[in-house]
Amino acid sequence: MADQLDVPLLTAWLGRAAAAIEAQQGYLSDLDAAIGDGDHGANLARGFKAVMAKLGTPADPAALFRSVGMTLIGTVGGASGPLYGTLFVEMAKAAAGRATLDAAGWHGVLAAGVAGVVARGKAAPGDKTMIDALTPAVAALEAAASLPEALARSAAAAREGAEATAPLVARKGRASYLGERAIGHVDPGATSSAMLLAALAEAAG
Secondary structure (H helix, E strand, O other): OOOOEOHHHHHHHHHHHHHHHHHOHHHHHHHHHHHOOOOHHHHHHHHHHHHHHHOOOOOOHHHHHHHHHHHHHHHOOOOHHHHHHHHHHHHHHHHOOOOOEOHHHHHHHHHHHHHHHHHHHOOOOOOOOOHHHHHHHHHHOOOOOOHHHHHHHHHHHHHHHHHOOOOOOOOOOHHHHHHHHHOOOOOHHHHHHHHHHHHHHHHHO
16 A cells, blocks of 8 residues: 555556546546536546656656646646646646655645636536535545545545535536536536546555
8 A cells, every 4th residue: 555646656546547537438428418518528538548648757746747737738628628637737736846745745736736626617516516526535635544545535525526416506517507407417527536536546555
């Protein structure tokens, strides 16, 4: 079990995430088809494939996060590219100067990334967006004693947050046009965010 996130482990995480999103892209797009444009899975799978192709061997976590963010912004269509890209670009800023991240360090980095997404998308918890998975994921990092425990708790909180979007009325994005017709559908962005954090917990565990 890892007690620090370093470049090799973070690279392994991204590989797991890319594979999971590729395998689940049909599911993610089906979720999106119910309340959006129906292309979330395909767009994100294309983006993470490009991430892995361009990543190389970054010097430190900040360089890795920056590469991921800029690649996603350049290759993922719709709102997902700018939002996921902002997540990683802001994480890069918070990780500057650090060779590794312990549980507290990862908490600060992820919190900064999520704050960037909130600022860009103007979404809050309860709006039926990726923030509904990411906000509880950050909060769950605070109490854990070890990095693997922290990541496992964070992934579980993200999954629960994503599932809890089903009864919500969307207040942001294309889904907001549907009003109460969006009720009963899980948000695709929250679901892919939960997949991302699940992949990290698996890589570190």
